[in-house]
Amino acid sequence: MSSPLSGNEAVAYAMKQINPDVMGAFPITPSTEIPEYFAQYVANGEVDTEYVTVESEHSSMSVCIAAQAAGARAISATSSCGLALMYELLYVAASCRLPITLACVNRALSGPININHDYSDSMGARDSGWIQIYAENNQEAYDNFIMAMPVGEIPSVRLPVMTCMDGFITSHAVENIELLETDAVRRFIGEYRPENYLLKKENPLAVGPYDVSPYYMEHKVLEAEAMKAAKARILEVAAEFEKISGRHYGLFEEYKMEDAELVLVLIGSTAGTAKAAVDKLREDGVKAGLVKIRVFRPFPGEELARALAGTRAVAVMDKSEGFSANGGPLFAETRSALYDLKERPYTIDIVYGLGGRDIRVEDFEKIFSRLANIAQTGEIGPVYTHMGQRSKEETV
């Protein structure tokens, strides 16, 4: 069935179909609609979830951690400063190996306060041990949320999953999307059957110890191994999902990459605009292509290197700054992934769209033009630049 839904409503609808045990709910723009829609489902008796309207995102994640440890399936939604307030607990959730599912509607972090889209919130949480899956559009936001639990809950992974979509651009724009039947969703998700949990009668459980040096590192290595195992699991779940939906998902999407020489690497809804630019350039005979990263954690480094092998110049598009003085987070991962290639493409980083600043097809044409120049001359110029600043001449 095809329905016109905003990204927020699509994710809320997926939540309704899943009917989780517990939801921690706290409002923050632009994710607020998710707990609003869900509250109405609760009020209408369409779900029987324990809906906990906490006093902060910190408590929201705390409730999720405790509920999941107690043996329940717990979810939440947040954005920006809300995710930042959860920061300490994101690590607790992952290290306790609790497969909570969080809908992150990406928004710039303060300060200055800004309610529009960039990835500074979830990129700040990239080392927290959460799986991160990003959506380009409403359909992907819906699909990713449904795939999250089978990915996170499998014993070889047992990690929390953050499904991300672009604030306002995806969360508020209405698109026609294909919804699955609720029965199909429930069958796909299955029952949550953890091996050990707080409320298990036969075997009391203690969670969250003071972990001393002789043990701490072993636990962290197990967590790291789980993140590695998640990659195969994400693909396995995507294959199963394709059977019920007909929609194909990988770790990233390759667009016109078969013979591409000049390539963009980016995340999220920007891909829509960038694809239009690629199409336009292809008409002019430019061998343009793009890779849209879907899974940022675990980072598909080897797979991405294979996809970019044989290209000549790559522009990594970072929609968060990172303040490393060495390029944004996507650039750091991508350039590192390329290092092991014998023949590496030239690689530049373009930080764009901070705080929701638009990027247009013409902007991508300029970027491709620069990539063409780099490929031809071998002169990279500045490796790391900011695009679209009002005070400056456009230099890409």
Added chain:
Amino acid sequence: MSNVYNLKREVEKPVRFTGGHRLCAGCGAGVVVAGVLRALDKEDRAVVVNATSCLEVSTFMYPYTAYMDSYIHSAFENSAATCAGVEAAYNALKRRGKVEGTVKFITFAGDGGTYDIGFQSLSGAMERGHDMVYVCYDNEAYMNTGIQRSSSTPRFARTTTTPIGSVQPGKKQNKKDLTEILVAHNIPYIAQTAPIGNFRDLHTKSHNAIYTEGPCFLNVLAPCPRGWDYPMARLAQIIQLAVDTCVWPLYEVEAGVWRLTYIPKKKLPVEDFLRPQGRFRHMFQKGNEWMIEEAQAYVDQKWERLLERTGA
């Protein structure tokens, strides 16, 4: 079974908080936890929630736990929300027929984790009405990090962040009255207690809190030999003096009705409580008599107000 409290019978119940933990000798926290958990009916299960604290690092050091019941520690400032999350899961799973029997939810946090950093989480959980008990074991400073002042630290006390100097007489502010703040939440049951004598007061209030539906709060005095600077063997005596000087009155508020549960036969001067503790030693130096006078005046004023409220 008779409802009359009998310590011998109570201590014969299977132990829920075992020995072998690493709390200091002379620490009040372990006595409080053992006393509260003993008030659980034998057949009931519990999930114990703990804020980061001395108690947490001493009773659940991987791979050893001192708790026979399920237990969760998440962070310092979120123990009330954590307890709320377990309770929410219980409600959901119970509704779906996935959990059997009665399970009770009991949180332990120190005064730092309750009066200060965990205050928002506590207030939120109490307002939402989760069926849980929140126990503050109040040792009047951040002891786990090495004796720093909290909003529970009494005026004039020496801590590492309120040292005694030529221009500063220890802590400048009076202790926050958290129990009264909890009363303002209009929750079903609030009590201030301490492990004195045969532990009847602590036991009865713990049982009331555990078996009253809805959010209940216990504030329990739990002295710290390191932070308060007393010989470890004097724990019980220090608590008794806190109660008999009316520094720590024992009372409860049930459905909005205030009730004193202990009136000292003879109200002792506050200096009897202060003298055995190193944290107040400077108050007994020549020229500092005013400190004891002001401390006495503050205790008297609070006590009079409590007598009015309880109609005692």
